[in-house]
Amino acid sequence: MNTVNEDSNGSAAIAVSELARRARLALERQFPVLWVSGELSGVTRAASGHLYFSLKDEAAQVRCVMFRSRSQLLPFEPKAGLRVEVRAQVSLYEARGDFQLTVDAMRRAGVGDLYEAFLRLKAQLAAEGLFDAARKRPLPALPARLAIVTSPGAAALRDVLAALARRAPHLEIVLLPCLVQGVDAPRQIATAIGQAGGVDAEVVLLVRGGGSAEDLAAFNDERVARAIAACPLPVVSGVGHETDFSIADFVADVRAATPTAAAELVSAGHVEAAVRLRTLSARLARALRGRLDAHGQKLDDLAARLRPPARQMDIAHDRLQGLCDRLRRAHATQLTQAQRRAEALAMRLRLARPTQAMRQATLSRLAEQLRHAMHARLDHARQRAHLGATQLAQLDPTAVLARGFSIVRDTEGRIVRDAAALMHRQPLRIDFARGHADVEVSRSYPDSGAAD
Numbered sequence: 001m002n003t004v005n006e007d008s009n010g011s012a013a014i015a016v017s018e019l020a021r022r023a024r025l026a027l028e029r030q031f032p033v034l035w036v037s038g039e040l041s042g043v044t045r046a047a048s049g050h051l052y053f054s055l056k057d058e059a060a061q062v063r064c065v066m067f068r069s070r071s072q073l074l075p076f077e078p079k080a081g082l083r084v085e086v087r088a089q090v091s092l093y094e095a096r097g098d099f100q101l102t103v104d105a106m107r108r109a110g111v112g113d114l115y116e117a118f119l120r121l122k123a124q125l126a127a128e129g130l131f132d133a134a135r136k137r138p139l140p141a142l143p144a145r146l147a148i149v150t151s152p153g154a155a156a157l158r159d160v161l162a163a164l165a166r167r168a169p170h171l172e173i174v175l176l177p178c179l180v181q182g183v184d185a186p187r188q189i190a191t192a193i194g195q196a197g198g199v200d201a202e203v204v205l206l207v208r209g210g211g212s213a214e215d216l217a218a219f220n221d222e223r224v225a226r227a228i229a230a231c232p233l234p235v236v237s238g239v240g241h242e243t244d245f246s247i248a249d250f251v252a253d254v255r256a257a258t259p260t261a262a263a264e265l266v267s268a269g270h271v272e273a274a275v276r277l278r279t280l281s282a283r284l285a286r287a288l289r290g291r292l293d294a295h296g297q298k299l300d301d302l303a304a305r306l307r308p309p310a311r312q313m314d315i316a317h318d319r320l321q322g323l324c325d326r327l328r329r330a331h332a333t334q335l336t337q338a339q340r341r342a343e344a345l346a347m348r349l350r351l352a353r354p355t356q357a358m359r360q361a362t363l364s365r366l367a368e369q370l371r372h373a374m375h376a377r378l379d380h381a382r383q384r385a386h387l388g389a390t391q392l393a394q395l396d397p398t399a400v401l402a403r404g405f406s407i408v409r410d411t412e413g414r415i416v417r418d419a420a421a422l423m424h425r426q427p428l429r430i431d432f433a434r435g436h437a438d439v440e441v442s443r444s445y446p447d448s449g450a451a452d
Contacts (some may be wrong), residue, residue, distance in 0.1 A: 024091055031090035038056055
């Protein structure tokens, strides 16, 4: 398709699609990916999963699109009137010529400040060594008493208690109540963690369900982080969802993806012990049944072997009679074998002392074998000599000459095989079956098909 046309005056005109493409490329080159803040308006989620909306403030608005692969990762549902910040590429939708933002991330307005504060505190505590793996303490394998720091009305507490009741119902639990959201939450959380060392517990669970960045802000507070670091007991942090990370997660001895996962971590030893106990109980039961079965079978065998004395005498008599019969048969067999060995030895003795006639017969037989061998060798040698003579005659060049052929040589004695190699008036020598002749080339006729 031609995008440039010449009018009657010679000026160039471009197609609308080319203008839209150039405008889009100019916008994308001019503006890098940047954060833009505003209020959501006209939010629509298409059947394809793409999110379409406008971002506006008091003076202007711009159309936005957030494709499905990005919009499905949002931790909240975008609604009209919500103030947000979006990370976007400035672009142009060529099909309609609309100026728009292609959004790849969205957060509630103000979250950027929270995130920057989060990064500053994280860097500070990391520099102090509060995140070092060397200070992390292992969880007790079979804790008997557990302290939980959370809100008494939190859904996370119900999830943790349900998991512990299912996996380790005998585990004693101490609740250290506190707020997990709001201005006063960091102070109460830090106080509850500080109380954990005095309740005779072996491990502390710090749990809260998922929420926005503002909801989880208490767990990014420096007071909470230092309370966790100062706690004399191992601390498991189960705050938010799997994708949520807080400062408490980094300082804690173990980070769990969810509150339920935290409960599963501290009760893992009990579950393993219960499984091992069931396995050992089953093995013990099988071993006992095996021993009982073996002893029962041995008792049956002994009972079967227990016979009356008269019956045992009869069995012994029958056995003795059988042994006597075997002895007689063995004696007769040995005697027969001895006789056969004596006859064999006598035959060998006769053969070891041959008579004169036997010697003469052996000598005659060997002489006959020698004559046959000599004749065979001579016949074989004659055949080989005849075959060699035949092959030699076939290779004799004089025999070829005798059939009418001749050999052409140059003055150096080299055989000439190609007429194309000859020159005018070149002297040659021709060898015949009888004699030779010196000749001179008057004209040569090269083979026209030799080049093929």
